[in-house]
Amino acid sequence: MSASRQNPAILIAEDDPGSRTATRLFLQRFGYRVGEATDGPGTLREASLGRYDLVLLDLGLPGLDGEDVLLRLRRDSALPVIVLTGRSEEQERIRLLDLGADDYIVKPFSLPELEARIRAVLRRGQPQPASGRIEHGDLVVDRHTHRVTKAGKPIELTPKEFDLLAFLAANPDQVFTREELLEHVWGSTQDWQDPATVTEHVRRLRLKLEDSPANPRWIHTVRGVGYRFADLGPQGPASPSS
Template identity: 45%
Template sequence: MKKGMRILIIDDEPQIRKLLKVALGAHGYEIEEATTGVDGISRTATFKPDLLIIDLGLPDIDGKDVVKTIREWSQTPIIVLTVRDQEEEKIEALDAGADDYVTKPFSVGELMARMRVSLRRAAASEHEPVITCGDLVVDLVQRRVTVAGKEIKLTPTEYELIKILAQHRGRVLTHKQLLKAVWGAAYDEDTHYIRVYIGQLRRKIEADPTQPRHIITESGVGYRLMDH
């Protein structure tokens, strides 16, 4: 991550803001803070951050609505802070346009790993012809998938699923986002499709499908292709 990148923190909890300001400041980030959603939206426009950290539990407006509003005019990476066991909140935030989430209480190391993935994706071309995740390689031009150099035979649907996961590697994709991308909007409630095809993919690309290294389940939310 480049030094001097600008991070806007939208959170009404002073101790969280202080923790993030000290930890991220120590890594050379320029930090700006907002304590309300309304202030956060206007500071996004003036401060022009490279990444936003938004707490979903804001005092004035719902954090998900802040994400939605910012997404109307900005593609800046957004990481939301959520409370444990609020799967519905996480899903709605991701569907609203957040790139990822971190559950409180969180470690700064975990947050920074998520930030690195989001910033790297924002900087990378959306049209990379070959995507590499550890020993898994997805060649978008030849529609070819290899693991440790060995070609994996996939059905068209399996390929579309691994392709969308690879294009968003490191980022969690919700069941709804995956269904919409692979099967179309009409199927966005049919989560059993996803489970079946993820199971098939794991049998083909994982050394041990019961202990997956590539396609990780985010419980109750969706799936993430690890960016090894």
């Protein structure tokens, strides 16, 4: 990241001047450096300057839809994005995470909660001290390039699918509950996010990674507890896949 960790720089992408000003003044009280954008193209221009540690992205931007802005940001950079949305349906929230949002917050929200979400996302974005390359058999997860290959062939994952796989693969044979995975991967809790989000992401990972998703080689269900990563080999024994 380009900005100082002691005084992170936040880009507020919001077309409503009252909300934008209130958010800016509140964050500045905590020492954040704040920039502003009022439309989609302006958000992309500001984000491309390399000045910011995180973007607060309203979905209702003029000029270019907020979802298109999110997709372009994800295509060009790993800059963390918290989406500000008025849509509270679970499937919509899962879709935003799959598009590449690091977190979301539903309007109307409290500014203290927003600042707490910012801190959580910035903590997750700190550099990994360990090697960025994780290898298990013919599965390779590269945290530096955000690429996954299986038997030398690339596997296309969403940003959150990648984060989940990288976390599990970096902690083989350890069992994590869905609530623990929410905390470690999403920086959230079941008070804010349904643990079923984890179940759905595990299901999607298996569909993309496993030759037989119902008989997974890598990501295993520990019934009544959660999930663990263990390479059982191509002919691994059957494992519950729910």
